[in-house]
Amino acid sequence: MNTATHWNILLSNQINKKEFINTILSGHAIGELAPFNKLKGILYSDLAIDHFIQKEFQYIELTAIDSNRKLSTFSSGQRKKKFLQYCIAQKPDYIIFDNPMDHLDQASRAELALALEEMASHIKIIQIINRISDVLPFITNNRQINSDAFILENISQEIHETKIISQSGIPHAVHPPEYKEKILVQMNNVSVSYEGRPVVKNINWTIEQGEFWQLIGPNGSGKSTLLSLINGDSPKGYGQDLYLFGRKKGSGESVWEIKKNIGYFATNMTSLFTRNHTLEQMILSGFFDSIGLYDLPTTLQKNIADQWLDLIGMKHLKNKMFKRLSVGQQRLAMIVRSVLKHPPLVILDEPVEGLDDESVALVCQLINLLKQESNMTIVYVSHRAEPTLAPNAIFELLPSEEGSIGIIK
Template sequence: MASTLFTAQNITVRFLNTMIFQNLDFTINKGENWALVGESGSGKSALLQTIAGNLNIIGGEVNYHFFDDYLHHNPGNPEHLTYHKLIAMVEARHHFKNLSNTGDFYYQQRYNSMDSEDALTVEQYLHTIKPTPQPNQYWHFDKIITTLKLDKLSHKQLIKLSNGETKRLRIAAALLKNPVLLLMDSPLTGLDVQTRKEFNDIISEINASGITIIMATSPYEIPDAITKVAVLKQGAIIHTIAKTQFNASVVMPQLADSVDKDELRSLLNIHPSPESFQQIICMQQVHIKYGDNVILNNVDWQVTQGQRWALLGHNGAGKSTLLSLITGDNPQAYANHIILFDKRRGTGESIWDIKKRIGFVSPELHQYFPTDNSCLQVIESGYYDTLGLFRPSNKDRAAIALRWMKALEIDQYARVLLRSVPASAQRLCLLARALVKNPPLLIFDEPCQGMDAHQQQHFKTLVDTICELSDVTLIYVTHYQHEIPESVDKVLKLEKGVVVDA
């Protein structure tokens, strides 16, 4: 087999009207596994997409040497086979279709019993994956189910998977192809502590099976099997180094962070909440099940105004389902004793009465949020609790939305379509959307996914300052202890749908 698998020489890459790379060189040799690191928007995801052949290369030369080697050793292979078939990509967002393969999932689908059945199960989905003709198929269905611990999920519909479970499934689907190159964009995002520990061993086994790995990841989470690190900045590879010599704190120094407290105080006083509540949330013996599968088992939880909670638990513990009962997205709330903002569910309040009092961000909301609005329009839509702006922009509200963008350091994207900005900037836009109406309750479900270290620290500082300056109630979900704001002083922990710590 050739010692060089892939080369990009002096390439220029364009996406729509944006120049992403100019005069870029990158080589992948046999025996190397690469981690791509860098600040948000530096080009990590774009480099993966370039290697996968998904972006327009308008200059320079790209060679897939591994494909030439494959054809040499498999001369009888069908003519329609291309190098794409030997590459598997795990992107930051999934592209699951409904059961009839006629459309995408929608945000609330997983909680609506009729529509949630319009989805393949994990087992059915994996059986749709067609492996590339290879003489040695190390990764087969049974092997993958065992390695990725999907056995207990095999009969679960895709739409009902948690964020972390979805990530494991997509890695499994990529491995079923037994690719030469495995490209992964932030594969650890959304995984709980235990699964992240296991992921290191999984990556090592993937490498041992002969697959070359290129992954965009945090500089502080580089698996043992990685041998080389490429540091990107503003669309250029500024440094390559052996993993054994890489020091994240030296290569990616922390930037100074500050929040304009006076500006934040002014923003919080624009629409101060005129309401106060005895009970923000009161749940008594809440029990949620789908078929024979119990998701929440007799959960009790009381949240009063001004409290700041961390909601913790492993992937599939029931956190997202619990939050869906609060945000009004889960119809099973009506069959349980749940009080929101001093009012019992099912006593005449509408879903919009609930949503207007909540600022909410989650991985699922990010996954299904339409991307054809500008970032400023996305934030302004927070006033109306709609997934996008479906009415003429209000000049005054747009001005306030822009001030929130400046507070979150993303105002340069105001007129750019959501789909055209980095994933971390998309997440920050949705966070600004949650903040813009100054709701009495903020629910941040894994809000820092995809952010670089500076963005994470700035957001934490912003949240702590908001909590200092207001009586806002906060529910914060994360799998990373260091992401929890200092203002959080209460914990609800779930394990298999049961409260184990409160």
């Protein structure tokens, strides 16, 4: 089949992607995509995988995706592979791939790109992406959409310089951070296994104040395991030579005593804010560690929230409903919420996944500003190497049959 039947379509986070995808799948595409209206299509996306897993729990009689195993029993990387096999087995004329490279390590991205190129000989491909670097090179039809009219246009090569810094320095904390020790986290020969399966082995990692770390490793190498040890969520930390904010794990501390020292952001956190809270209210809720604002903020807290919104160029949106903001705006605001109190440690778990290039630039500028203007320690988790970010050091997990080992680069 001629590669001219395949498409790379670049969208910004401002576009109603869900509606655009439904337009194609429902047979109401316009313009150059109109030939798909008479064809059978299926959606491949992280959301589609989540919906499939939900159905597995709802309907016991649902056929297992692989022999006798349900999709929910596989690792995240394996889920993507198995769900792609499932999509192909439905014998569609075309598959819409929504940011298929997100959350994949470099080797898995290369493997998926090769699989898509081989698949393109008998199934049409529409790849929807937010970053121009994810364009599949074997596809010759490359377009972008700039409005919810869903008109396909040629991809612009013009680079827009985006700036968010509108004042010198980041806003001060209401109360100065209480933690004064140099070392925040210390792991000495820490090993973790689940149901007899080794995950990490003999991890030695010391995180000190003011450092900027990037945590990397292939899918399934144990990055989430290390994060759960640091934030106190994992019971696997008991009995280990693990120190969190000056106290040995299991010495009588509560999980809340650990978490008060951590500002945490993960991409799935935006889905927690479902009520009609404004952007300002969502930012202010960071002072109270609540999902939404249920306490009366002080005048000082409101002033500080205004300063942060001014810093990221979103003060004019303070009264807009948070859930109506673009994905990029939500992500930027959630990072601000996590650092509002100047916690000693900030964990940013894949903060740029799913963002367009402009939004990635904004987030990277904010991270750099935090590094330059504060003593907050940053642990940044991502498979992508962003050229504008410069961590002090990289902690890399290398998988083995005995569990991943960690090396410092």
